[in-house]
Amino acid sequence: MIIKKADIETIAVKPQQYPEGNLKEIAFAGRSNVGKSSLLNLLTKRRNLARVSGNPGKTRTINFYLINDEFRIVDLPGYGYAKVSKSVSQNWGDMMEMYLAGRENLVKVVQLVDIRHAPSKQDVEMYEYLKYYGLDGLVVATKADKISRNQTMKHIKIIRQTLKLSSEDKVIPVSALKKTGYQELLDELESVLGE
Ligand code: GDP
Numbered sequence: 001m002i003i004k005k006a007d008i009e010t011i012a013v014k015p016q017q018y019p020e021g022n023l024k025e026i027a028f029a030g031r032s033n034v035g036k037s038s039l040l041n042l043l044t045k046r047r048n049l050a051r052v053s054g055n056p057g058k059t060r061t062i063n064f065y066l067i068n069d070e071f072r073i074v075d076l077p078g079y080g081y082a083k084v085s086k087s088v089s090q091n092w093g094d095m096m097e098m099y100l101a102g103r104e105n106l107v108k109v110v111q112l113v114d115i116r117h118a119p120s121k122q123d124v125e126m127y128e129y130l131k132y133y134g135l136d137g138l139v140v141a142t143k144a145d146k147i148s149r150n151q152t153m154k155h156i157k158i159i160r161q162t163l164k165l166s167s168e169d170k171v172i173p174v175s176a177l178k179k180t181g182y183q184e185l186l187d188e189l190e191s192v193l194g195e
Helices: 036-044 085-102 119-131 151-163 180-195
Strands: 007-012 025-029 062-067 071-075 105-113 136-144 170-174
Touching: 025 036, 025 180, 036 071, 036 136, 036 180, 062 105, 071 136, 105 119, 105 180, 136 180, 151 170, 151 180, 170 180
Parallel strands: 025 071, 025 105, 105 136, 136 170
Antiparallel strands: 007 062, 062 071
């Protein structure tokens, strides 16, 4: 797949604000600072579609991007930022729950984890949650440039084990910095949309 057109469609905090119509949606989830904005900018070849943040945990909205006028990429708010208050994390949970559990357009959630580290407790919880809703199966290991090539398989194995992935589940290493891995991810998105 080639992304020719990408535009922000809606920024939402509640279901009444979600865009209308029956376009399929693929959402992206991960802890704050995992590299989600950088990846979305790489996929859409837009430098500033998603804002790369020096201030993790700031985005508390669900952002809907219209892609090629054919489907949507949905940027979910990052989790795991230590400095947010209880009420903020409660809001986050409610917002995620309403979208993930209630959105009919949603066909898959791409779970992002940092390739350098074993997935955190929250990453594991997030993935369990996706499994429960049948939205799992596609993991992106971000910042692949931060480890050497011959370490990649070892790190992917740790990710697979920690998230308890099945053999059909995919882990795609991607580097937004070096612009690698994204075509494989786009092809995967295409096949998800075609199902
Ligand atoms: P988000 O909070 O998940 O949206 O993460 P950002 O895209 O804002 O990135 C967080 C930080 O990681 C920024 O300082 C980015 O420059 C850096 N970063 C993102 N992707 C990569 C990557 O592929 N390689 C490296 N080395 N750094 C990255």
